[in-house]
Amino acid sequence: MPDPTEVRLGEYGSALLDIQQLTARDIERLHALQARGCLRLDRVPAGWRIKADATVGILVLDHVRLVVEPKFAIPGEQLMSWLSYALRAPTPLPATARRWATGPQGYADLVAAALLEQCEQLIREGLRRDYVSRQSLEPVLRGRLDLTAQVSRRYGQLDQLHVRFFARETDTWDNRILGTALREARGLAIHPDLVRDLHALADAFPQAPTPNAALRALDRVRYTRLNARYRAAHTWAHLLLRGGGVTDLLTDEGTRADGLLLAMPALWEAVVRRLATEAVAPHGGRAVPSSGATGITVQGDLGAVSAFRPDVLLSLQGHHAAEHTLLPVDAKYKRYDRYGVGAADIHQLLTYSAGYTSKAPPRAVLIHPHLGGHSHRLLQVRGPGGMLGSIHVVGVDTAAPPPQAARWIGSALPWGDW
Known part of the structure; x- marks a missing residue:
């Protein structure tokens, strides 16, 4: 499948698309975004006209990758500083910002890079481990014997034992949230080096069954001295998993996983x-x-x-x-x-x-x-x-x-x- 055609426009700007560039699914999604005041989609004789409102970011459609750049008030290079300030999250290091801001990738790559930076720091410090309940078939007794499984599956044989035990592992929700967000970020990032680093780091984190499961876990998370260092990484993960939605800041539904839209007002x-x-x-x-x-x-x-x-x-x-x-x-x-x-x-x-x-x-x-x-x-x-x-x-x-x-x-x- 060919890569989507990139269409760039500024905040409050507009772009003209051919009739075949938008599929029925794209039109439905764009109309949903129009209902929430993110943009405007009009049918014109030459095709479709998309007009951006005070919403910036990226939206990946079936054949088009729509990039809306901040033009009105906050310069692009300052957007991450103001976003970090509003979210009370640490601003990405200048070296990281320079690493990705020099190309035309813009906002989505910077958010993905901010998540990558925080996850790399967690890897260096060591991922949090916790006791996780496990069930397995073992040659010796470990933990507690699962009598129901032993009788119904082994029929009294004792060469293999069905046991239940707790193992101290990194497969916790704190880490699953980040693993899911890193995998979602790979679909939004453009810079090849950034995509490669996201691929490599994602393998070090467990993954939630679905992005929605990771979002539900984020809504339930409570920070203590054991997981306080995850707060910044979770902030950027929340931004990516919601497609731009953190608390009351951004678009809160409809564009997760293939969009990252930021409502500037x-x-x-x-x-x-x-x-x-x-x-x-x-x-x-x-x-x-x-x-x-x-x-x-x-x-x-x-x-x-x-x-x-x-x-x-x-x-x-x-x-x-x-x-x-x-x-x-x-x-x-x-x-x-x-x-x-x-x-x-x-x-x-x-x-x-x-x-x-x-x-x-x-x-x-x-x-x-x-x-x-x-x-x-x-x-x-x-x-x-x-x-x-x-x-x-x-x-x-x-x-x-x-x-x-x-x-x-x-x-x-x-x-x-x-």
């Missing part, structure tokens, strides 16, 4: 949650839940009760230790470095500010990605009765390291005065 929301929390920590601030007693709810309408929830709700310490002020922060993956803030977003931020800030005028923060440096501007909304609220519009330089961006947010805004 969800990634940006996860980044902003961590940036804002780390920015106010030196000032005595912290993130608090935006539901329950601190939620904004709408009641009395048709249907169920609805709610307004900012991406981050910060509790800021005032001039006195016992004094705290709530500050809503919202993440917008939009070109607010070039265009004015939209009316819908202003309405949303005014609702947050009116509901959470007690000091006049009500305040809220909007954080958006920015290329070529940080930015900060203040929007003031006035009505006939005076000031309705103010919105701090903060642009974060996505070319900067994430910890540096968090420090800049902490110093850019007058947190202590709020």
